[in-house]
Each structure stands twice: as structure tokens, then as C-alpha cells.
Amino acid sequence: MTYQEALDHFHSGRAIADALGLTPGRVSQCKTAGGFSYQQQCVLEKASDGAVKARHEDVPAQQSSVA
Numbered sequence: 001m002t003y004q005e006a007l008d009h010f011h012s013g014r015a016i017a018d019a020l021g022l023t024p025g026r027v028s029q030c031k032t033a034g035g036f037s038y039q040q041q042c043v044l045e046k047a048s049d050g051a052v053k054a055r056h057e058d059v060p061a062q063q064s065s066v067a
Contacts, residue, residue, distance in 0.1 A: 001052040019047040034060035
């Protein structure tokens, strides 16, 4: 899922942060980086009861090298 798809479903960065167990600042960093890791997408998919879907192709390229 893209950041925008997550935002469309959850309606706010705060709600995304709550679903992921992150701070809103960290969610903002994800937005700046181009999206969420696949693992984060899976958490959001579960939290949305499948309304948004995790997709490997939506993982920002730079996140694959982030520890």
C-alpha cells in the first residue's frame, strides 16, 4: 500500500501511528521516505481488516538497506 492509501483508510497520520505503535513523527518520516516497509504494511493490512493491502512493490527502495 502507498502512504496515500493508508491515509485514505485511516484518515490521519495519528491513526496510522496508533495502528503501527509508532509516534506520529516516525510516520511522517515514512511518508518522506516514500512509504512503509513491507512489515509495517502487513500490520496496517491487519489493522484495517484487509481494506488496505500490503504489496512488496510499494516498499521504498531506500528502505531495503535500512537496518
